[in-house]
Amino acid sequence: MTDNVLVEVLRGAVVESRHSGAVAVVDADGRVVLALGDIERAVYPRSAVKALQALPLIESGAADRYGLTDAELALACASHGGEPDHVATAKAMLKRAGLDASALRCGPHPPMHQPSAVALYRAGVTPSALHNNCSGKHAGFLCLACALDADPRGYLEPTQPAQLAVKAAIESISGAVLTDDRRGIDGCSAPTWAVPLKHLALAFARFGTGHSLAPERAKAAARLRAACAAHPWHVAGSGRFCTEVMRLLGARVFVKVGAEGVYCGALPGQGLGLAVKCDDGGGRAAEVVTAAMIVRFAALSDRDRAALEHFVRPVLHNWNGLTVGALRPTELLLA
Amino acid sequence: MTDNVLVEVLRGAVVESRHSGAVAVVDADGRVVLALGDIERAVYPRSAVKALQALPLIESGAADRYGLTDAELALACASHGGEPDHVATAKAMLKRAGLDASALRCGPHPPMHQPSAVALYRAGVTPSALHNNCSGKHAGFLCLACALDADPRGYLEPTQPAQLAVKAAIESISGAVLTDDRRGIDGCSAPTWAVPLKHLALAFARFGTGHSLAPERAKAAARLRAACAAHPWHVAGSGRFCTEVMRLLGARVFVKVGAEGVYCGALPGQGLGLAVKCDDGGGRAAEVVTAAMIVRFAALSDRDRAALEHFVRPVLHNWNGLTVGALRPTELLLA
Numbered sequence: 001m002t003d004n005v006l007v008e009v010l011r012g013a014v015v016e017s018r019h020s021g022a023v024a025v026v027d028a029d030g031r032v033v034l035a036l037g038d039i040e041r042a043v044y045p046r047s048a049v050k051a052l053q054a055l056p057l058i059e060s061g062a063a064d065r066y067g068l069t070d071a072e073l074a075l076a077c078a079s080h081g082g083e084p085d086h087v088a089t090a091k092a093m094l095k096r097a098g099l100d101a102s103a104l105r106c107g108p109h110p111p112m113h114q115p116s117a118v119a120l121y122r123a124g125v126t127p128s129a130l131h132n133n134c135s136g137k138h139a140g141f142l143c144l145a146c147a148l149d150a151d152p153r154g155y156l157e158p159t160q161p162a163q164l165a166v167k168a169a170i171e172s173i174s175g176a177v178l179t180d181d182r183r184g185i186d187g188c189s190a191p192t193w194a195v196p197l198k199h200l201a202l203a204f205a206r207f208g209t210g211h212s213l214a215p216e217r218a219k220a221a222a223r224l225r226a227a228c229a230a231h232p233w234h235v236a237g238s239g240r241f242c243t244e245v246m247r248l249l250g251a252r253v254f255v256k257v258g259a260e261g262v263y264c265g266a267l268p269g270q271g272l273g274l275a276v277k278c279d280d281g282g283g284r285a286a287e288v289v290t291a292a293m294i295v296r297f298a299a300l301s302d303r304d305r306a307a308l309e310h311f312v313r314p315v316l317h318n319w320n321g322l323t324v325g326a327l328r329p330t331e332l333l334l335a
Numbered sequence: 336m337t338d339n340v341l342v343e344v345l346r347g348a349v350v351e352s353r354h355s356g357a358v359a360v361v362d363a364d365g366r367v368v369l370a371l372g373d374i375e376r377a378v379y380p381r382s383a384v385k386a387l388q389a390l391p392l393i394e395s396g397a398a399d400r401y402g403l404t405d406a407e408l409a410l411a412c413a414s415h416g417g418e419p420d421h422v423a424t425a426k427a428m429l430k431r432a433g434l435d436a437s438a439l440r441c442g443p444h445p446p447m448h449q450p451s452a453v454a455l456y457r458a459g460v461t462p463s464a465l466h467n468n469c470s471g472k473h474a475g476f477l478c479l480a481c482a483l484d485a486d487p488r489g490y491l492e493p494t495q496p497a498q499l500a501v502k503a504a505i506e507s508i509s510g511a512v513l514t515d516d517r518r519g520i521d522g523c524s525a526p527t528w529a530v531p532l533k534h535l536a537l538a539f540a541r542f543g544t545g546h547s548l549a550p551e552r553a554k555a556a557a558r559l560r561a562a563c564a565a566h567p568w569h570v571a572g573s574g575r576f577c578t579e580v581m582r583l584l585g586a587r588v589f590v591k592v593g594a595e596g597v598y599c600g601a602l603p604g605q606g607l608g609l610a611v612k613c614d615d616g617g618g619r620a621a622e623v624v625t626a627a628m629i630v631r632f633a634a635l636s637d638r639d640r641a642a643l644e645h646f647v648r649p650v651l652h653n654w655n656g657l658t659v660g661a662l663r664p665t666e667l668l669l670a
Contacts, residue, residue, distance in 0.1 A: 003338045009595070009616060012519035014529045016379050017595050017616035020355070044351050107654030121456035132654060184347035185659045194349045260344070260352050280615040281344060281352035319442030319467060324520045 004037040006278070006333055007285035011316075011325040019285030021261065021278040023333075025297060026201035027271050028211035030175070033297075035198075036332055042182055042194035043277045048258030050137050051077040051224050052173055052203060053190075056165035057140045058220035062147030066096040068140075073227035074234035075136030079257055081237030082111025082131035089234060090130050093139035097146045104129035105156050106138045106188035113237050134188035136234070141166070141190070158183065158191045167193070173213065174203035187259060197275045200264055205273030208254060208266025225254050225268070241287050241311060245294065248307050253294055257283070263290040267298050284327060288312060292329040339372040341613070341668055342620035346651075346660040354620030356596065356613040358668075360632060361536035362606050363546035365510070368632075370533075371667055377517055377529035378612045383593030385472050386412040386559050387508055387538060388525075391500035392475045393555035397482030401431040403475075408562035409569035410471030414592055416572030417446025417466035424569060425465050428474035432481045439464035440491050441473045441523035448572050469523035471569070476501070476525070493518065493526045502528070508548065509538035522594060532610045535599055540608030543589060543601025560589050560603070576622050576646060580629065583642050588629055592618070598625040602633050619662060622646060627664040 009017040022037025032039070054076040057063050063073060072093050080086035094100055110117040110127040120127060129135060138155075145155040145162040154160040158167070170193065171178050178193035186192040195203075205211070208225065210218030228235050232246035235256070245255050255265035261278025263286050274293050278286040291311035294300075300308070316325040344352040357372025367374070389411040392398050398408060407428045415421040429435055445452040445462040455462060464470060473490075480490040480497040489495040493502070505528065506513050513528035521527040530538075540546070543560065545553030563570050567581035570591070580590050590600035596613025598621050609628050613621040626646035629635075635643070651660040 011379055011527075012517075014377065014379065014517055014519060016519070016529075017614060019615045042349065044346055044349065105655070107656075109654050118456050121453050122459060124457060182347075182349055184349060184351070185653060185657055187653045187659070189653060189655050189657060192346075194351075278615075279352060280354045280613075280617050280620070282615050282617065285615070318520060318522045318524060319444050320440070320524050321442075322520055322524060324522070 004332060005330050006036065007288045008328050008330060009325065010328065016325065019278050019280060019282050021276065021285060021289060022197050023289060023293060024197045024201035024275045025293065026198060026205050026273050028202070028205040028209045028273070030202050032198065033272060037279075039197040042196050043200070043262065044184055044192050044194050044260065045200055045264060046186060046192055046258035046260060046262055047079045047134065048256050048262045048264035049170060049200070049203070050079070051207065051228070051254070051256060052170050053137060053166045054140055054224055055169040055173070055217060055220050057144045058223055059216055060144055060147050060165065062143045065147050066143050068093065068096065068143065070227040071231045071234050072136070073224060074231035076140030077224060077228055077256065078136045078235045079133040080136060080234065081113030081116060081240065082127070082133065083113045083116045083237050086136070086234065086237060087130045090135040090139050093136065094142065097143045099142055099146075099152065101128060101130050103142055103152055104132070104135060104138050106132040106134045108132060132188060134190070137190070138188065156189055156191070163191055167191070170195070170203070173206050173217070174199040197277055200275035201273040203273065204254070204264050204266040204275065205271060208268040208273060209271050211271070225251060225266070228254060241290075245291075245308070245311070248304060249298070253298055255290060255294070257286070261286040263287070265290060265294070267294070270297055270299065272297055288314065288327050288329055289333060292333040296333070296335050339667060340665050341371065342623045342662055342664055344660065344662050351660065354613050354615060354617050356611065356620065356624060357532050358624060358628060359532045359536035359610045360628065361533060361540050361608050363537070363540040363544045363608070365537050367533065368607060374532040377531050378535075378597065379519055379527050379529050379595065380535055380599060381521060381527055381593035381595060381597055382414045382469065383591050383597045383599040384505060384535070384538070385414070386542065386563070386589070386591060387505050388472060388501045389475055389559055390504040390508070390552060390555050392479045393558055394551055395479055395482050395500065397478045400482050401478050403428065403431065403478065405562040406566045406569050407471070408559060409566035411475030412559060412563055412591065413471045413570045414468040415471060415569065416448030416451060416575065417462070417468065418448045418451045418572050421471070421569065421572060422465045425470040425474050428471065429477065432478045434477055434481075434487065436463060436465050438477055438487055439467070439470060439473050441467040441469045443467060467523060469525070472525070473523065491524055491526070498526055502526075505530070505538070508541050508552070509534040532612055535610035536608040538608065539589070539599050539601040539610065540606060543603040543608060544606050546606070560586060560601070563589060580643070580646070583639060584633070588633055590625060590629070592621070596621040598622070600625060600629070602629070605632055605634065607632055623649065623662050623664055624668060627668040631668070631670050
């Protein structure tokens with residue numbers, strides 16, 4: 001690892017903390033447009049590839065067979081906040097395949113959306129697997145397993161049809177070989193494979209353009225992008241980065257967060273894919289980097305740039321609401 | 336900044352994230368026993384110096400005048416979890432000075448101790464400034480202000496008697512000059528000054544031994560250490576690192592967390608002070624580093640070493656309770 005400080009955290013006039021990381025911006029032919037840090041290093045994309053994991057849901061015919069709506073497809077690509085409508089949407093997806101929440105193997109956690117968590121506690125409700133930020137992805141996996149006539153109870157097993165299809169989709173679109181020695185278990189118990197950052201960016205350049213994809217895959221990717229652009233709230237939730245960016249920019253940008261400081265994204269108009277990894281796993285820094293990359297490469301209007309400024313240089317407030325500092329991208333990120 | 340990776344985060348067999356940082360271990364004469372990273376760099380100690388901020392509370396006579404108990408003195412040094420007894424202790428401290436929660440200027444936040452936060456929500460109670468992890472420190476500041484016959488409403492002002500006394504104590508014990516260009520506002524609105532890591536370690540070597548301190552200061556430091564050793568739960572709370580370590584090792588180790596990846600500590604038996612800063616502000620890594628330093632320098636029995644192992648190499652579980660990875664210290668930290 002080299003010393004690529006991408007984001008500084010200021011308190012008053014002093015740099016209090018700093019985040020190193022790597023960024024790959026790649027076109028659909030694999031040409032590297034920008035490389036910061038080690039983009040050959042394999043990183044777990046975690047939730048940042050949910051949209052790629054959802055490709056077989058469409059390609060298998062499962063989405064049509066169960067009549068999934070665009071909002072439901074967006075939720076399959078989501079790390080949602082567990083807000084009431086997210087939960088209801090996940091439930092509806094399961095119902096379409098004749099299942100209920102007991103089929104989910106993602107584990108329970110309180111809604112990431114704090115007011116929704118507080119509302120649950122106030123109502124005396126215990127958080128369930130439906131509140132897990134991955135419940136939409138898992139509902140999608142379950143629809144896929146059912147459409148493949150596989151036992152839904154094994155839908156997370158790396159050797160069962162659903163995960164084999166997911167793995168094949170990621171391998172093919174990224175051009176990376178996914179090996180067992182680079183397989184981990186995700187927070188939601190799904191398998192996750194480490195992929196070189198360059199290949200993650202390539203995957204999203206292809207996802208965003210359809211370039212070099214089989215026609216069915218290009219169609220599936222376009223359908224997922226359109227679903228997320230039409231329903232950005234379902235991809236994350238109230239006040240969240242992915243939602244706010246796609247609400248502002250619509251189909252011009254696809255962007256998705258992953259745990260441990262990962263972001264992946266596509267700029268279809270520019271034919272580019274983007275992958276970001278903050279070395280230390282810091283999500284706050286990965287968000288700044290991603291916002292800076294969108295501003296740099298997405299050919300935005302001054303107005304759109306201004307609307308993203310609070311993501312590029314977020315101001316930090318304390319418990320009394322006083323301004324105490326800010327995050328800022330370093331020169332490495334600025335064109 | 337150099338590339339000092341101190342902690343790696345594993346998922347399966349792959350290093351998913353890594354944390355760089357700096358460590359200073361110094362004796363009470365200022366001799367550097369261990370230096371990793373840049374220990375001359377000024378870092379905000381944040382809550383890690385609460386015990387130093389509490390020195391004037393004793394030296395001014397305020398602690399005796401208001402009859403503060405040892406548990407209350409420990410809470411003055413604490414980043415507590417907002418558990419019910421923490422809140423009750425902070426309230427009692429304020430009452431001793433004829434004040435109530437309305438005097439606190441730290442701002443409200445939900446208890447850091449999750450079950451206590453959930454219990455509050457279930458009861459329909461809104462978190463107050465008493466639940467702020469710094470409420471004990473602020474109650475101590477208020478006792479100090481009152482004992483100095485200062486207007487308690489100005490107790491956070493850098494130019495008022497209470498904060499002038501706090502600043503003078505930190506300057507004197509650390510040997511560092513605290514300048515306005517290195518002053519920030521802490522999460523609780525108290526002033527915080529950036530101090531070179533080496534000087535933070537020196538301050539805690541002196542705090543732990545009394546060496547080279549005026550007799551009154553050495554006595555105050557010993558009283559605070561004894562209070563924290565006797566009431567480690569009041570310094571943090573259920574399941575927390577500082578509490579668990581001091582519960583295990585008693586007066587042999589003083590240790591205190593600060594925000595943004597800081598720890599300070601003292602090993603009185605070895606005459607050493609310790610200061611840790613994780614470059615990216617990651618608390619999980621700072622905890623591993625601090626645990627590794629205690630194991631390395633505190634001359635522990637095999638049994639005590641074994642009891643700290645889960646802090647040195649914490650295992651990571653996911654929402655289903657599956658083991659998904661671990662944190663581990665790098666070779667740099669191992670003797």
